[in-house]
Amino acid sequence: MPCPEVVTGHVAIPGEDFERIQRSVDRGQNMWRLSPVRTAQEVGIVHLGLRMNDVYTFVEQYRDADSGLMHAVVRVKHRNCTYLVNLYQPQKQGPGGIWVVESVTEI
Template identity: 80%
Template structure:
């Protein structure tokens, strides 16, 4: 693998409390959580070995028919590697709902 510093697979951030994060966003804090691209960037940089200056591109957004949850995909160009970051909205769907990283995989 060309970019061993990047963590791939399912993503679980210890201590991430979606309800609390949603409340904070509703109160105007951590507004980056309302953007799938910014969430991929922030979470990816802090937890997953990505860099702030990697190229983050919004790919698509869709509603999962089984769960009813909104999902988004962000493509990240990191050095010679390309990754797809899958995100979803665990608390509130659509505008005003926070985004959470679900997984990251090589494109």
């Protein structure tokens, strides 16, 4: 495994309260949560072993037909490894909704 410091698989951040995070964004705090790329960066650096100087690229955004939730994919180039960070909007769908990291997959 070339990049063992990076957490892969399903992501659950201890103490991450989606309602509380959405309320803080509604009040103008933690506005990075409105961007899938910035969320992948912030959460990735603090919790998942990614780095600020990794290359973060927005890949796509789509609505899941079953759940109705918006999802996004961000590709991260970390050293000699490449990951897909999958995010979704658990509270509000669309421009005002927060993004959270759901999973990280090495490609």
